[in-house]
Amino acid sequence: MFEIIARQELAQGTVVANDIMAPKIAAKARPGQFIILRVNETGERIPLTMADTDPERGTITIIYQVVGKTTAMMARLGAGDTIMDIAGPLGRPTPIEKKGTIICVGGGTGVAVLHPITRGFKQAGNKVIAIIGARNQELLIMEDKMAKASDELLVCTDDGSYGHHGFVTDVLREQLQKLGDEVKEAVCIGPVPMMKFCAKVTEEFKVPTMASLNAIMVDGTGMCGCCRVSVGGQTKFACVDGPEFDAHQVDFEELSRRLTAYIPQEKEAMDLFQHKCSCEA
Amino acid sequence: MAEAKKAKKEKIPRTKMPEQAPEVRRRNFEEVPLGLTPEMAQREAGRCLQCKKPACVTGCPVEVPIPEFIGHIRDGNFEKAILALWTKNSFPAVCGRVCPQENQCEGKCIVGKKDDPVAIGYLERFVADWARAQSDISLPPIPEKTGKKVAVVGTGPGGLTVAGDLILKGHDVTMFEAFHKPGGVLVYGIPEFRLPKEIVAHEVAFLSQLGVKVECNVVVGRMITVDELLQEQGFDAVYIGVGAGLPRFLGVPGENAIGVYSANEYLTRSNLMKAYLFPEYDTPLVKGKKVVVFGGGNVAMDSLRTAMRMGADEVKCIYRRSRSELPARAEEIHHAEEEGIEFFFLHSPLRFFEDDKGFLTGVEVQEMELGEPDESGRRRPVPIKGSTKTMECDMAIIAVGAAANPLVTSTTQGLETNQWGYIVADEAGKTKKPGVWAGGDIVTGAATVILAAGAGRQAANSIHQYLTWGW
Ligand SMILES: Cc1cc2nc3c(=O)[nH]c(=O)nc-3n(C[C@H](O)[C@H](O)[C@H](O)COP(=O)(O)OP(=O)(O)OC[C@H]3O[C@@H](n4cnc5c(N)ncnc54)[C@H](O)[C@@H]3O)c2cc1C
Ligand SMILES: Cc1cc2nc3c(=O)[nH]c(=O)nc-3n(C[C@H](O)[C@H](O)[C@H](O)COP(=O)(O)OP(=O)(O)OC[C@H]3O[C@@H](n4cnc5c(N)ncnc54)[C@H](O)[C@@H]3O)c2cc1C
Ligand code: SF4
Ligand code: FES
Numbered sequence: 204m205f206e207i208i209a210r211q212e213l214a215q216g217t218v219v220a221n222d223i224m225a226p227k228i229a230a231k232a233r234p235g236q237f238i239i240l241r242v243n244e245t246g247e248r249i250p251l252t253m254a255d256t257d258p259e260r261g262t263i264t265i266i267y268q269v270v271g272k273t274t275a276m277m278a279r280l281g282a283g284d285t286i287m288d289i290a291g292p293l294g295r296p297t298p299i300e301k302k303g304t305i306i307c308v309g310g311g312t313g314v315a316v317l318h319p320i321t322r323g324f325k326q327a328g329n330k331v332i333a334i335i336g337a338r339n340q341e342l343l344i345m346e347d348k349m350a351k352a353s354d355e356l357l358v359c360t361d362d363g364s365y366g367h368h369g370f371v372t373d374v375l376r377e378q379l380q381k382l383g384d385e386v387k388e389a390v391c392i393g394p395v396p397m398m399k400f401c402a403k404v405t406e407e408f409k410v411p412t413m414a415s416l417n418a419i420m421v422d423g424t425g426m427c428g429c430c431r432v433s434v435g436g437q438t439k440f441a442c443v444d445g446p447e448f449d450a451h452q453v454d455f456e457e458l459s460r461r462l463t464a465y466i467p468q469e470k471e472a473m474d475l476f477q478h479k480c481s482c483e484a
Numbered sequence: 485m486a487e488a489k490k491a492k493k494e495k496i497p498r499t500k501m502p503e504q505a506p507e508v509r510r511r512n513f514e515e516v517p518l519g520l521t522p523e524m525a526q527r528e529a530g531r532c533l534q535c536k537k538p539a540c541v542t543g544c545p546v547e548v549p550i551p552e553f554i555g556h557i558r559d560g561n562f563e564k565a566i567l568a569l570w571t572k573n574s575f576p577a578v579c580g581r582v583c584p585q586e587n588q589c590e591g592k593c594i595v596g597k598k599d600d601p602v603a604i605g606y607l608e609r610f611v612a613d614w615a616r617a618q619s620d621i622s623l624p625p626i627p628e629k630t631g632k633k634v635a636v637v638g639t640g641p642g643g644l645t646v647a648g649d650l651i652l653k654g655h656d657v658t659m660f661e662a663f664h665k666p667g668g669v670l671v672y673g674i675p676e677f678r679l680p681k682e683i684v685a686h687e688v689a690f691l692s693q694l695g696v697k698v699e700c701n702v703v704v705g706r707m708i709t710v711d712e713l714l715q716e717q718g719f720d721a722v723y724i725g726v727g728a729g730l731p732r733f734l735g736v737p738g739e740n741a742i743g744v745y746s747a748n749e750y751l752t753r754s755n756l757m758k759a760y761l762f763p764e765y766d767t768p769l770v771k772g773k774k775v776v777v778f779g780g781g782n783v784a785m786d787s788l789r790t791a792m793r794m795g796a797d798e799v800k801c802i803y804r805r806s807r808s809e810l811p812a813r814a815e816e817i818h819h820a821e822e823e824g825i826e827f828f829f830l831h832s833p834l835r836f837f838e839d840d841k842g843f844l845t846g847v848e849v850q851e852m853e854l855g856e857p858d859e860s861g862r863r864r865p866v867p868i869k870g871s872t873k874t875m876e877c878d879m880a881i882i883a884v885g886a887a888a889n890p891l892v893t894s895t896t897q898g899l900e901t902n903q904w905g906y907i908v909a910d911e912a913g914k915t916k917k918p919g920v921w922a923g924g925d926i927v928t929g930a931a932t933v934i935l936a937a938g939a940g941r942q943a944a945n946s947i948h949q950y951l952t953w954g955w
Contacts, residue, residue, distance in 0.1 A: 227707055227708075228707065231706070231707055231708075241664055245758075245764060245765045245766060246765075246766050247757065247765075247766035247767045247768075248664075248757070248767070272766055273766060287664070288664040288700065288701050289701060290662065290663075290664070290701040290702070290703055290707075291703075291706070291707065292706055292707065293703065293706055421749060421752055421753065421757070421767075422662070422663065422752065423703075424662050424703055424729070424889070424891060425729070425730060425889050425890075425891060426729040426730065426731070426748055426752070426889060427731060427746055427748045427749035427752055428731045428733065428746040428748065428749055429745075429746075429749045431733075431740060433740060438733065438739070443891065457740055457842070460742065460841065460842030461740065461742060461842065463742070463841070463842070464742045464743075464770065465768040465770075468762065468763075468768035468769075469768065471763055472762075472763050472766055472768070475763055
């Protein structure tokens, strides 16, 4: 059992942050790694990135968007409630070295995943430019934390309600044009189409780029192959070979398709859950 | 020979196992064989000739004293029977259900020369189930603590055996399991209708009662390494029994279409995560209407029969060799056929087709014929030129074997592995790294429950010697 010790709502409650007591995981976790949790006995195993860790306090922070049954169920938990199982840290840590200038691009909840990586690159002595975006100002998350974690933070919204009016890819292109060879690497994390378009832009400028792939997972230890993705024509397991891969080599179309595998069942589970909740209320 | 004649004279036919009828069980997840009654068991036990030099025992990888336990059943002394079994096999309720008896004890049984062999597996299962139902079987005495600590990585049949043996030698034992439930393949792989999970839970609960600590959700190699267990956590010895948990794919085009599963994923979703009870349980599973399964072993049979139970209209087994080479247990093949599984021998996949949304629609297969024998002595299947066909399907399960998962081996200093990534260990399970033992599928490659349990027992003896006398 893992106790939730703090809960916070972001983006008008569509995103929730939990600090969870998990000292052994907190002690080991490195940027880019994730956990797999199961809320209760009948629950599904779902992967979530550690947006932060506090080894001294023994906590990990997860930040998740409420998209389906499991995340909806978690959103109803508060401080003092528990999560039955958490396994981690899983996945390869982001390879962080001093390289020069790094651009970190995050969209939607991807910003949560991007945060520890951004901070890691800055701590390693890189100049880090962070670009984050959301559909509108209300949905933007972690602006202050990202400002702290980077040397320069650029914000954009699709509807222009805040910051630059437009997509993160536009800002990314401007920066690459401005900075040229100075940029040694880009990291992009967010919805699959966003990562795909970011990769297209950086490819034009020949900037090595990493994307963090959110394939559907079960065990997270390389045992089932559910999370397989195609990278450079080869099959890789996102949970153990990734989750980060060379964005220029990733087959994003296949990833998008595979993420739709269970849409009818996900809808059924969510409808039942909401029905049950409204009956209880 | 005189003995064989005697059996013939008495002519008691081999007892038939009562079973759920095929047309009923093909749509439910309850156990297929229902178990023998005490009368049936005693009658079957009466068929045993009590050989002086029992051939059956030579066929058993752990040398269970078979005539002895069968003799006790015949005499109606079930408690003595279970005690005899336990001297060599900690999990008779599991082995009675899943061992390939036809290649082991029953394959060697003298009665089987002229007649059907004694149903040793049924009898083993019978006594084990009898023992589980008794509330008054007392715990074995636990010796005084030695103060030594042993870590067991992986909770499959190998790890469970090591833990049970060493706790009874007075050592402190902690098991580490990556999943949220202990049991290894027994919980995530083998389905409920063949091995009820309550049996595995019972075995684990028994170990806990003896004082074995079980820590789930610990992925060794990520949360903690074997070296840290030895150097920082104060363990005196480590046993690695992590199984062969890496799925093999076919490597043909279209394999990433939605609806193509590895058997590991399909079975883990349905067994461990209970996807067959969706939406009561949250984990989803594609419900294929036309299902093809590649492979011919136990894993393939479990996948085929699970797909049938999930409501498929047609389920096909596609195997590249011929019927006589099917590696699955005879009983599983027989059960699968009764349940309406179709078999396509000498067929091999060429590629998968998908629709514009990425969902599987079919598979192209190549017809084969048997050519010259290969290294294994079996005739090698070779393609028949120009003979291919397309089968419609919305789900495909790949059950063509497993490989070594490098998560533990790649994070342990000085642990030798062979060219396939399996750990190199001697007969007693000793690896090249002092203080570290290994056994089961991670040493031998995918094998059987009883071989993993047997390896566990050898290793436990060796670890005990080490803890008493040194490396
Ligand atoms: C390595 C990794 C890290 C992730 N980190 C985060 C994070 O930090 N914050 C966050 O909000 N989300 C993260 N995700 C995505 C998150 O796992 C899914 O949103 C979550 O599983 C949805 O579960 P649900 O039951 O609420 O929704 P569902 O209704 O079950 O699913 C909604 C969608 O989520 C995806 N999904 C469903 N089940 C799984 C699964 N078992 N594994 C992966 N994806 C699944 C599918 O695309 C599905 O259509 C991460 C995914 C991966 C693979
Ligand atoms: C579907 C299926 C059907 C089968 N049917 C039969 C049958 O009928 N008869 C038969 O005799 N055999 C059968 N087998 C084979 C048999 O189950 C295996 O040979 C046996 O279970 C191997 O035991 P093991 O102790 O080596 O490990 P396993 O049972 O493989 O267990 C290993 C355990 O280690 C855990 N683990 C792995 N990595 C880590 C890590 N890094 N950290 C912590 N824990 C870890 C795993 O989660 C797992 O729980 C079948 C196998 C399968 C898959
Ligand atoms: S089971 Fe068969 S081989 Fe074994 S003792 Fe009885 S008759 Fe002999
Ligand atoms: S989630 Fe099972 S192999 Fe990656």
